[in-house]
Amino acid sequence: MGWQVLFFISVLSLDAVQGQVSYSIPEEMNKGALIGNIAHDLGLVVDRLKSGKARIYSGNTEEYIELKRERGVLLIKDRIDRETLCGQTMQCALHFQMILENPMEFYTVTVEIADINDNPPTFERSEMKYEISESALTGARFILEKAIDNDVGVNGLDSYTLNPSDNFVLKTISRGEGTKHIEMVLQKPLDREKREHFSLILTALDGGEPQLSGTIQITITVLDANDNAPVCSKPEYTESVKENAAIGTVITTVSATDMDKGNNGKITYAIPKSAASNLFHIDPESGVLALKGKIDYEKRRVYEIDVQVSDQAGLSDACKVIVEVKDENDNPPSINIMSKSNTVSENMKPGTVLTMLNIQDPDSNENGKVMCILNDNLPFAIKSTSNNFFTVVTDSDLDRERASEYNITVTCSDEGVPSLSSSVTLTLQISDVNDNAPVFERSSYEGYIVENNTPGLSIFTVKASDADWNQNARVSYILEDSSVNGVPVSSYVSVSADSGVIHAVRSFDYEQIKDFHFRVKAQDGGSPPLSSNVTVKIIIRDQNDNPPQVLYPVQTGGSLVAEMVPRSADVGYLVTKVVAVDVDSGQNAWLSYKLQKATDRALFEVGLQNGEIRTIRQVTDKDAVKQRLTVIVEDNGQPSRSATVIVNVAVADSFPEVLSEFTELTHDKEYNDNLTFYLVLALAVVSFLFITCLVVIISVKIYRWRQSRILYHSNLPVIPYYPPRYSDTLGTGTLPHVYNYEVCRTTDSRKSDCKFGRAGSQNVLIMDPSSTGTMQRIQSEKSILDESDSLEVRWL
Ligand SMILES: *[C@@H]1O[C@H](CO)[C@@H](O)[C@H](O)[C@H]1NC(C)=O
Ligand SMILES: *[C@@H]1O[C@H](CO)[C@@H](O)[C@H](O)[C@H]1NC(C)=O
Secondary structure, eight states: OOOOOOOOOSSTTOOOOSEEEEEEESSSOOOOEEOOHHHHTTTHHHHHHHHHEEEETTTGGGGGGGTTTTTEEEOOOSSOOHHHHHHHHSSOOEEEEEETTTTTTTEEEEEEEEEEOOOOOOESEEEEEEETTTTTOTTTTEOOOOOOOOOGGGGEEEEEEEEOSSEEEEEEETTTTEEEEEEEEESOOTTTOOOOOOEEEEEEEEESSOOOEEEEEEEEEEOSSOOOEEEEEESEEEEEEEETTTOOOOOEEEEEEESOGGGGOOEEEOSSSSTGGGEEEOTTTTTTEEEEEEOOOTTTTTEEEEEEEEEEESEEEEEEEEEEEEOOOOOOOOEEEEEOOOOEEETTOOEEEEEEEEOOOOOOOGOOOEEEESSSSSSEEEEEEEEEEEEEEEEEEEOTTSSSSEEEEEHHHHHHHOOOOEEEEEEEEEEESSSSEEEESEEEEEEEEEEOOOOTTTEEEOOOOOOGGGGOOOOOEEEEEETTTEEGGGGEEEEEEOOEEEEESOOOOTTTEEEEEEEEEEESSSSSSOOOEEEEEEEEOOOOOOOOOOEOOOOSSSEEEEEEETTTOTTOEEEEEOEEEEEEEEEGEEEEEEEEEEEETEEEOOOTOOOOOOOOSSSOTTTEEEEEEEEEEEEEEOOOOOOEEEEEEEEESSHHHHHHHHHHHHHHTTOOOOOOOHHHHHHHHHHOOOOOOOHHHHHHHHHHHHHOOOOOOSSSSSOOOOOOOOHHHHSOOOSOOOOOOOOOOOOOSSSSOOOOOOOOOOOOOOEEEHHHHHHHHEEEEHHHHOSSOOOOOOOO
């Protein structure tokens, strides 16, 4: 923008003599610049100027303006600075005169210097520094340095701006004379903690065109005041810690900040007294929160700790630390027996509830999940009914006889790792039910008793045991009714109810009964009672209570039987055979024969086993006719019993010889010899005839019987006795016949006199004075033989 040169010509002030002219020029025109055509303006011709030697007079102001006479113009001689010329004076003009000579004339010339905006506002300093406390209140004022603008008027200082203007605003105050103060006013509190330093630019502006400005930097340092309470870095800390963590375990570090400086910002941490203060400790300086005591999840799961943070001046904040206690599997399950049966009957059905248990595990989740089991091999099971409730039930049939008591161990374990468990032992008694019958120790019993026992003798004991208990196992023994040979068994034996001892009621006779059996019942005391029975067989043992009985030779009171031995008999001649029986049995009936006394011991011997009497040397004429042998028959019993028999032997070749001898013999016995002899003789003949007939008849009968080939079955007990069968092997004997006896047939061994078939020889000489007795005997024999088909007598 160029500067316009303004010409102000005051025509009004021009007069004839003394003219006056004014010009207005801006300051700072270039040297040589035209101010005005003064010649023209004054109405003068240039020549006049020349002739008048026109010049300007201005005191000391000349230097700025020069007159060019030849052209009649005023020019700028030197640069004019209005501010130098006039300072802050608004009207600034140069006054001078132009003088002419020939005629002397002078003219007043005024050159007004107009301001141009050539000066910016300026500040004395480049920077202003302020220190302002942050506690300064809003409205606080701070005077600022003014700017200076040498220009005047509109070009002078016009306004200020402050930038940025967040905290401060500018305020200009006019005090009298128009001098302006400028202030900056705090409109928003300062916060050192937010911003410690501010740098503001104050700009001063003038009103010129173009506008000029000057700036100054305002540096503000905010001074700290303890205006900040400490502040927790986090309003809430959430941490977790395992229960049972060791004392001293660091949970977290609480931190707080205090934006104040120095002591104002020094923070201490503390936990106010509370329940948690016993468990937690905070380092006052570092804020490290650590465990001080034992924490237990089961007591409390969450702790809220208020940590107080405070600065030295007592400003404080509270940080909250939430400590979650994490569960550890530190509690074994606890087993509470809610109800239980101590005793259960053995006939309980499977599924019977025995015990109810409640299991508690204060741990959480897996650590508190509990399962229970029973020890192995028990007829019980454990069932979970609902949460934490378990029942122990019977799983199979119980049997008190197998196990009368159980120790049921219930073990409950949680699912924590490692798992914790606890157990409880329940003792269960099984009560008895009468479900077992008594059982005899043996399936059958056999007892022995020796005959001729004393009545009341105990034979043996039956024993039954009952697996049940107490009354259910109390066994009584009962003799079951039966009969032995038509007699109630109770008349034979009795059974002691308590002990099972079997007593003989009577004295037994082996020869009458050899054995019998009966049943004994064992019954327990249960309700209803159970029983079982057993067969008992009693075997009667033989005793040697019967002496041997000599069947032959027949020993009759007065009769005299003699065996005849011819004098010509060789050595070993069979004289006769002593036949004896013993109704006992076994050893007791095993007979042996011995010669006890003999007229001549050297002549005869008796077969030990068979009772045969034989000669042992040649008979001589010197031998007495009459030989008397006493044979003793002994059985083998202990002690043995014996019988003796006297065998008369006549060593003679003829009857008369014998008779003569035996007459003497009988004479000794004071018999009426003659009469007796004849009677005997007669009877012998008769008997001989009779027997001959009898044999014939029987032979016929047997023949028939054999023809019929009917096997014989006897329904009667038989004690057969077979005397040794004899055959004369040497062929020298005079008994060319076979003895075959079937002797004893009896239904009652006590009637120990056996019936017997006759054995004899034609050489037998029977001399019995009481002939009727013999006859009777023969008769009775016949009748017996008739009665029984089994009897066989062969007499050849
Ligand atoms: C059960 O335990 C008790 C005591 O420990 C013991 O006396 C008894 O013999 C045990 N019973 C069984 C059947 O194990
Ligand atoms: C004896 O026991 C058997 C089974 O061992 C039984 O069959 C019988 O009836 C019982 N007798 C009596 C009389 O009780």
